[in-house]
Amino acid sequence: MTRITTRSRSVQSKVALITGAASGMGRATAFLFADEGAKVAVTDLDADRVAAVVDRIRNAGGTSHGIALDVTDADAIDAAITEIRSELGPIDIVVNNAGVGAGSPVDNPSFEDEWFKAFDVMLTPHQRVIRACLDDLKASGEGRIINIASTEGIGAQRNMAPYTAAKHGVVGLTRALAVDLGAHGITVNAICPGPIVTGMTEAIPDDMRETFARRRTALRRYGDPEEVAHMTLSLALPAASFITGAIIPVDGGLTAKND
């Protein structure tokens, strides 16, 4: 039929940059964006793991370019974005996803190291990547920024202060840049995943995972990375043009549950 409505639910030919895209939610997001016709810039620490994701996309007939990028390296971010622009075109969508576990009791000597690890990997790079892509995002007219925070960006678990503070920072950065960039039609949103089965949580024994999920989530289970990727895609759509500054839990009901 001829379309009746006007707003597009397609990311076809959009260029999407994803950090930490060799594993877990980043990889699931890369695969989903590729499935939907986006040109996907896959970045992560290790070149071989990046290449495996890029190969999978290309073998399936998609378009992707991979770069080994440590997001704690400011110069490398600028170089990566220049390379992506020349390989795939100007960047329309940024997904700040790279992350590490970082926790410590507040009275432990490791606290300071964990604090800087959390901020160096999961907050400072977000603004650097965004600023490096800003000209492209402005020119796009439909620029989209999606920051992967956490339910730790809304509440707090015990002995996780470095991680929790960084993720609360991601929420603050998201709201602040939504306000600052709205005039350019750029939307900035954060997703707060709950417990998801990824590289970050695979070391947790199955029985502990199950107990936690049953006690804490309404759906009584861990989530799958793809379930988060679908929210990321939704926020990246041209049709998501009036959603900005939103902090969206994808958490199986963890933040809703209070019993």
Ligand code: NAI
């Ligand atoms: P993951 O461990 O499967 O993937 C994270 C990726 O980030 C890895 O491939 C890793 O190599 C990459 N990375 C780490 N340091 C990096 C650096 N300096 N530069 C570039 N890449 C780097 O874990 P997951 O769970 O997929 O993590 C994705 C995001 O989701 C993270 O920001 C994490 O904090 C967040 N998150 C995860 C939850 C979970 O239950 N798995 C819950 C809530 C949020």
